[in-house]
Amino acid sequence: MTWECAECHVAEGQGIRIDAVCHHCGKPLCRDDRRTIPDLAFAAASGEVDAEAVHCRSCRREHHTRIDIPMGGRGQ
Amino acid sequence: MDPVDGKLSATLTFNGHDGERVTHHSRKPALTPGQEVKYIAGCLVPQGRIGISELSGDPVVRVTGDAKDVPTFRWEDQAVSRWRNFSLEYRLSVAPDIDAGPLWITPSITPGSERRGLELDIQWTEIGPNGGDPLSLNVIELLKITVPANWGSIQGVSHGPAVVSAPDASDGVQVFRALEWRDLSPDRAEREARRLTIVIQFEEPIAVNDGLSGRLEATMKGTLSGADGVRMYGSLGARRAISGTPSVKTRIEADFTLSLASIRYQAIRVFPQRLATGGNRDGYAVEFDVIPDDETVIALTNALSEEGFYVKRVTENPPRSSGRADVVHRYWDLAGRSHRGVYPIDFHLVLTGEEVHRGDVRPESGSTKIQIVVRGAYTDDEMYGGVKDEWTRLQAVTEDALKGHPSHWQGPAKG
Numbered sequence: 386m387t388w389e390c391a392e393c394h395v396a397e398g399q400g401i402r403i404d405a406v407c408h409h410c411g412k413p414l415c416r417d418d419r420r421t422i423p424d425l426a427f428a429a430a431s432g433e434v435d436a437e438a439v440h441c442r443s444c445r446r447e448h449h450t451r452i453d454i455p456m457g458g459r460g461q
Numbered sequence: 462m463d464p465v466d467g468k469l470s471a472t473l474t475f476n477g478h479d480g481e482r483v484t485h486h487s488r489k490p491a492l493t494p495g496q497e498v499k500y501i502a503g504c505l506v507p508q509g510r511i512g513i514s515e516l517s518g519d520p521v522v523r524v525t526g527d528a529k530d531v532p533t534f535r536w537e538d539q540a541v542s543r544w545r546n547f548s549l550e551y552r553l554s555v556a557p558d559i560d561a562g563p564l565w566i567t568p569s570i571t572p573g574s575e576r577r578g579l580e581l582d583i584q585w586t587e588i589g590p591n592g593g594d595p596l597s598l599n600v601i602e603l604l605k606i607t608v609p610a611n612w613g614s615i616q617g618v619s620h621g622p623a624v625v626s627a628p629d630a631s632d633g634v635q636v637f638r639a640l641e642w643r644d645l646s647p648d649r650a651e652r653e654a655r656r657l658t659i660v661i662q663f664e665e666p667i668a669v670n671d672g673l674s675g676r677l678e679a680t681m682k683g684t685l686s687g688a689d690g691v692r693m694y695g696s697l698g699a700r701r702a703i704s705g706t707p708s709v710k711t712r713i714e715a716d717f718t719l720s721l722a723s724i725r726y727q728a729i730r731v732f733p734q735r736l737a738t739g740g741n742r743d744g745y746a747v748e749f750d751v752i753p754d755d756e757t758v759i760a761l762t763n764a765l766s767e768e769g770f771y772v773k774r775v776t777e778n779p780p781r782s783s784g785r786a787d788v789v790h791r792y793w794d795l796a797g798r799s800h801r802g803v804y805p806i807d808f809h810l811v812l813t814g815e816e817v818h819r820g821d822v823r824p825e826s827g828s829t830k831i832q833i834v835v836r837g838a839y840t841d842d843e844m845y846g847g848v849k850d851e852w853t854r855l856q857a858v859t860e861d862a863l864k865g866h867p868s869h870w871q872g873p874a875k876g
Contacts, residue, residue, distance in 0.1 A: 388508070388520070406504050408698035411521035413506070424697070439698025 392418035392441060409444035420445045465556070467513060467686055469522060470548035471693075473502055475533045483534040498528040501696050505547075509689035512554040521694075522549050553686055563588045563596075564677065568719045570726045576666035577616075579673075581606070581659045589683065596681035596711055598652065601645040604659075606675035610636040613664025620645060620659050667721065674718045681711040730848040731836045745832060747856065749863040752827035753791040753814030757866055761812070762795065764862035770808065770855065772797040780816075789816045789824070799851055804844060806837035806851045810859070831859055 388403050389396045391412035397403045403413045408424075422445065424438040440449070479502075487498050502524040507516065516522070524547050528534045533543055564585050571578025583604075589595035610628035618640070626639040640661065651657045683689070689709055695701045733745045751757050755777075762772045778792035793812040798805050811832045816824035833855050837848040 388506070404700040405698050406506070406521060406694045408501070408696060411504050411519070411523055413521070414698075419698070436697050 388413060390415035390418055405439045407441040407444050408438045409448055410441060412441045412444075414439060414441060418442070422449055465553055465685055467551040467553065467684070468548055469505065469507060469551065469688075469691065470546065471505060471524075471691075473524065473545045473547055475502070475543050475545065480534050483528045487528065495529075499525065500528045500531070500534065501525040502545075502547075503696050503701065504694040505549075506692045506694065507686075507688040507690070508692060509684075510687040513551045513686050513688070514554045515549065515551045517554055551686070563681070563713055564679065564715060566675075566677065566715075566717055566719065568673065568721055568724065570667055570669075570721075570724055571660060571662075572727045573729055574662070575728075576669075576726060577613075577663050579608075579612075579661045579663065579667055581661070583657045583659070583677070585655050585679075585681075587655070589685070594683060596683040596685070598647060598655070599680045599682045599710060601647075601657075601677065601679045602643065603676065603678040604642045604645060605639060605677075606673055607637045607639045608663075608673045609668070609671045610638045611665065612638075612667050612671075615640065616662040616664055618659065618661050620657075669721045669724055669726070672718060672720045672722075675716075677713070677715045677717065679713045681713065682709070684709055684711050725840055727838050727840050729836060730839050730845055731834065732849045732852045733834065746830050747832075747860065749829045749831070749860075749866075750826075751814075751829045751863050751866045752816055752824050753793065753812055753829040754816065754824065754827070757829060757863065758793050758795070758812065760866050761810075761859060761862050764858050765795075765797065765855075768854070768858045770797055770799045770858070783815070787818045789818065790814075791816060791827075799855075801837075801844070801847045801851065804838060804847075806835055806848055808851070808855055809834045809836075810855075829863065831863070833859065 390401075390403055391407075392414060395401050395415055401415060403415055405414050405416075405419050406412060407414060407419075418441070420440040420442065421437040422440060424436060483498060483500060486492075492498070505522040505524065506520055507513065507522075511520070531545060533545055564583065567582040567584070569580045569582065570576055571580050583601070585598045587595035615623075615625050615638075620642065622642075624641045624643075626641070628636045628638045642659075645657070647657045691703070691707050693701045693703050758775060758777075762775060765772055772795060774794075774796045776794040778794070781790045781792075782788070783790055791812075791814055793810075795810040795812065796808070798807050800806070812829060813832075814827055814829035816827040819825040833852060835848055835852040835855065837844070837851065839845040839848060
């Protein structure tokens with residue numbers, strides 16, 4: 386079984402690293418296909434958002450609105 | 462043989478923030494009491510050419526569930542453990558071809574031990590995932606054998622230490638004794654040969670009609686699924702470091718019963734035995750009134766060859782003079798082999814004697830003493846007796862050859 390990106394299907398190796406998974410569905414993602422969004426559900430008790438959650442395209446659309454995506458963020 | 466069961470297990474450590482987050486979420490007004498609060502603690506992803514049926518479509522193992530089932534998330538309870546064990550039990554996508562078994566245990570009786578030495582050969586085969594590296598034995602965690610107590614006490618074991626239990630009548634009739642080894646690790650040579658031999662010396666002879674039983678637990682490096690590691694991803698999706706090195710191993714557990722009925726016991730018989738002749742074999746030596754010279758040796762080797770004995774070597778020690786000026790000591794050493802069927806029996810003849818000279822270059826008279834020793838392997842009573850029979854035959858051929866040999870020098874042959 387080859388460990389590959391679920392979005393672009395590039396296989397790991399030769400400079401390609403699949404070192405993240407979508408935190409909703411668990412799809413493996415390469416660096417180009419991951420979308421990171423600060424997630425309030427993972428905020429500390431103080432309310433400060435200090436964690437960015439990795440998403441695939443479909444989970445970003447399904448679980449987050451554009452309001453979640455900060456200016457200059459990588460969400461599309 | 463049972464089907465192969467696989468297990469991926471991990472111990473997760475939660476910190477205070479994890480509990481806080483779950484508690485904070487549980488207090489949301491929209492949630493009703495008792496409603497499921499789903500958590501995800503991250504993902505585990507086995508690495509390598511894995512053949513796990515449960516992961517054939519989706520290689521990601523999610524550590525998830527209802528928060529109320531996890532004591533760690535009960536914020537009000539500080540005393541609960543912060544560790545949680547997680548495991549996934551799985552089956553292989555393709556059953557491995559290990560019908561013959563990954564481990565072999567073969568008993569035998571040590572040759573020459575008078576049936577008091579038991580050898581257990583533990584051999585392991587090269588098994589592994591299709592197209593992957595074969596598994597190698599790491600350690601035998603447990604080897605336990607149960608033997609009849611009438612084999613006597615344990616005089617020694619080749620691999621120690623072994624724990625020997627007191628005799629116990631486990632089946633109510635026959636009394637047994639158990640021997641147990643823990644953490645047997647083969648050395649380099651044993652690993653290369655994929656073979657470990659344990660020798661156990663008993664006080665009494667081993668009865669071949671008895672059997673022995675036992676249990677073996679071993680771990681192999683590697684997995685039959687092909688998984689060679691695991692990655693951890695946090696609940697936010699980023700990769701997380703794993704403390705320590707993941708242990709990738711295959712565990713083998715086998716209960717066995719071994720029969721000794723078909724064991725072939727081979728030992729060596731030497732006749733005449735040194736002990737049986739009071740420390741020397743002179744009692745079996747035969748004396749002849751013949752000169753111990755080259756003509757006598759030639760007559761003897763000719764007679765042996767005619768009777769089917771293969772003479773391999775004839776050696777003469779240099780003649781030595783004695784206290785008497787007219788007497789010379791001769792010493793000849795003959796060695797050879799004969800066969801009973803396909804089984805060889807080696808023989809060794811020592812010919813010694815004295816030559817008496819009366820001024821001529823040739824001896825006038827002499828005396829010869831011949832001692833014969835035979836040595837052969839045997840596996841049963843017939844072969845055991847056959848070794849002595851061969852000695853008797855050699856003795857007869859020797860006597861026939863030398864009794865007809867002239868005891869005095871006859872002078873040069875006349876043509």
